[in-house]
Amino acid sequence: MAADDITALKAEIDRLRKTLARKEKQVERLKIDSLFLKTLYDGINEEIMVMDGGYTVLDVNRVFLSKHGLSREAVVGKKCHQVVNQRDEPCNARGQTCPLERAKTTGKRVEVTHQFKRKDGSTGEIIRLIYPLIFEDMETAQFVEISRDITHYRHLIQKLQASERKFRAILDTASEAILGVDKDNRILVYNTAAQAMFGYPAREAVGKSFDLLFEPQRAGDHRELMDLLKKGVPRRQGKRLALTGIRKDGERFPIEMGISCFETRGVPTYTVIIRDVTVEKQMERKLLQSERLAAVGQTVAHVAHEIKNPLMIIGGFSQQLTRSLSDEKSIQKNEMILAEVERLEKLVRNVGDFTKEYKLVKRPADINGVIRDVLHLMGESPFSDKYTFTHALAGDLGETPCDPDRLRQVFMNLISNAMQAMEKGGAVSITTERRSDSVVIRITDQGTGMGEDQLLHIFEPFYTTRQKGSGLGLAISYKIVQAHGGDITAVSSPGQGTSFVITLPAG
Numbered sequence: 161m162a163a164d165d166i167t168a169l170k171a172e173i174d175r176l177r178k179t180l181a182r183k184e185k186q187v188e189r190l191k192i193d194s195l196f197l198k199t200l201y202d203g204i205n206e207e208i209m210v211m212d213g214g215y216t217v218l219d220v221n222r223v224f225l226s227k228h229g230l231s232r233e234a235v236v237g238k239k240c241h242q243v244v245n246q247r248d249e250p251c252n253a254r255g256q257t258c259p260l261e262r263a264k265t266t267g268k269r270v271e272v273t274h275q276f277k278r279k280d281g282s283t284g285e286i287i288r289l290i291y292p293l294i295f296e297d298m299e300t301a302q303f304v305e306i307s308r309d310i311t312h313y314r315h316l317i318q319k320l321q322a323s324e325r326k327f328r329a330i331l332d333t334a335s336e337a338i339l340g341v342d343k344d345n346r347i348l349v350y351n352t353a354a355q356a357m358f359g360y361p362a363r364e365a366v367g368k369s370f371d372l373l374f375e376p377q378r379a380g381d382h383r384e385l386m387d388l389l390k391k392g393v394p395r396r397q398g399k400r401l402a403l404t405g406i407r408k409d410g411e412r413f414p415i416e417m418g419i420s421c422f423e424t425r426g427v428p429t430y431t432v433i434i435r436d437v438t439v440e441k442q443m444e445r446k447l448l449q450s451e452r453l454a455a456v457g458q459t460v461a462h463v464a465h466e467i468k469n470p471l472m473i474i475g476g477f478s479q480q481l482t483r484s485l486s487d488e489k490s491i492q493k494n495e496m497i498l499a500e501v502e503r504l505e506k507l508v509r510n511v512g513d514f515t516k517e518y519k520l521v522k523r524p525a526d527i528n529g530v531i532r533d534v535l536h537l538m539g540e541s542p543f544s545d546k547y548t549f550t551h552a553l554a555g556d557l558g559e560t561p562c563d564p565d566r567l568r569q570v571f572m573n574l575i576s577n578a579m580q581a582m583e584k585g586g587a588v589s590i591t592t593e594r595r596s597d598s599v600v601i602r603i604t605d606q607g608t609g610m611g612e613d614q615l616l617h618i619f620e621p622f623y624t625t626r627q628k629g630s631g632l633g634l635a636i637s638y639k640i641v642q643a644h645g646g647d648i649t650a651v652s653s654p655g656q657g658t659s660f661v662i663t664l665p666a667g
Contacts, residue, residue, distance in 0.1 A: 207307040263290040284311040337434040359408030475501040524559035546585030581607025604659040610652040
């Protein structure tokens with residue numbers, strides 16, 4: 161053999177040795193990988209079964225054998241439906257979904273859920289996952305089925321769903337607004353009462369800032385609230401904050417808000433309970449108003465009685481003096497005395513109207529007709545060219561048992577007040593509305609409006625916000641409406657005009 165041939169042979173042998181060494185390393189790695197996969201295969205907690213396209217079981221893991229109480233020899237080579245369901249026909253022969261058939265058709269992962277009967281008669285639920293394995297050097301594919309008993313998880317889910325339904329039922333039957341707020345001031349929970357209170361449906365409120373729903377009444381309260389929501393420092397926890405809520409339509413209303421905090425894995429969440437205290441505030445205001453009116457009424461009645469007779473005497477003597485006086489200046493001074501006496505007598509008569517018990521002459525009357533008459537009269541007044549009067553009167557108002565003459569007095573007084581509140585002119589609007597058991601009349605101006613302190617006193621006698629006026633008009637109107645068994649309130653804020661709302665029993 162030539163030297164060149166020997167050299168080439170040696171080189172080939174050396175290359176083969178290196179190739180064999182690499183193959184041995186690859187085989188060793190494959191053995192390690194196979195051992196690792198076998199460990200996973202037998203150690204995983206789910207049942208694993210390998211099949212061919214004809215339903216024949218090629219392999220199973222230990223968990224499968226353990227849960228079914230079978231040996232490998234009793235399983236391998238059998239049909240999957242014979243092993244799992246103890247049936248000779250495939251699952252789809254009885255109308256049950258066969259995941260293997262779907263995997264063969266689609267070539268993709270398939271997931272199905274089956275119910276099964278346990279040996280003790282109870283029903284369980286199992287999820288089956290089929291993964292197709294297609295090899296280039298194999299004409300037929302293999303399929304790996306992984307089965308997991310999800311009965312326990314399903315029961316947990318059902319319990320959670322039942323608990324959530326109970327929780328939602330409690331939330332939605334509560335009369336107070338209940339909200340969940342996260343540390344970033346976002347609304348997470350928003351019950352039915354909150355939707356009714358604020359006017360926002362849940363889809364418009366959940367995920368939005370909590371500031372959407374209220375207006376801070378005092379800067380200190382707002383700082384403390386934000387401190388609680390953002391920093392988790394519950395200085396006001398367990399206490400109630402008095403704030404002003406804002407409805408979707410922009411209406412502001414008084415609220416009381418209680419806040420509690422709980423943490424989940426160190427993340428704070430806040431439960432906020434809100435009460436609309438509009439009715440309570442109105443009742444407090446009415447009670448205070450009634451107490452003041454009662455006290456003032458007694459005093460006024462006594463004073464009016466005491467000054468009535470002296471005024472008559474002063475007036476009578478002044479008239480006698482007028483006939484005996486010849487000096488022009490003295491006559492003028494005496495006439496001034498008579499004019500002031502007449503003014504005081506008129507005031508005393510008005511006081512009498514305020515202090516007396518009204519005996520109404522009730523009859524079925526058309527409230528809309530009374531309002532039209534009043535508007536016609538007011539439109540004929542000397543200053544009516546500065547004002548416009550609009551009305552939206554309900555067509556279904558019907559007739560209301562009332563004293564129309566007394567109500568005419570009330571409407572004229574309120575419209576006069578509205579005009580005087582708009583010195584440079586403006587619009588006065590009157591609306592009527594029929595509710596289930598009442599008639600509501602609303603008279604609104606575009607004047608300067610009033611603050612909370614003024615609203616507390618406007619129905620008191622001699623209280624007025626104008627330079628001129630006795631301050632008895634609203635007090636008398638209040639008593640007339642009360643005599644009808646109704647209610648009159650004022651809604652106003654500085655710069656926003658004023659609305660007087662009269663509610664009368666529909667009869």
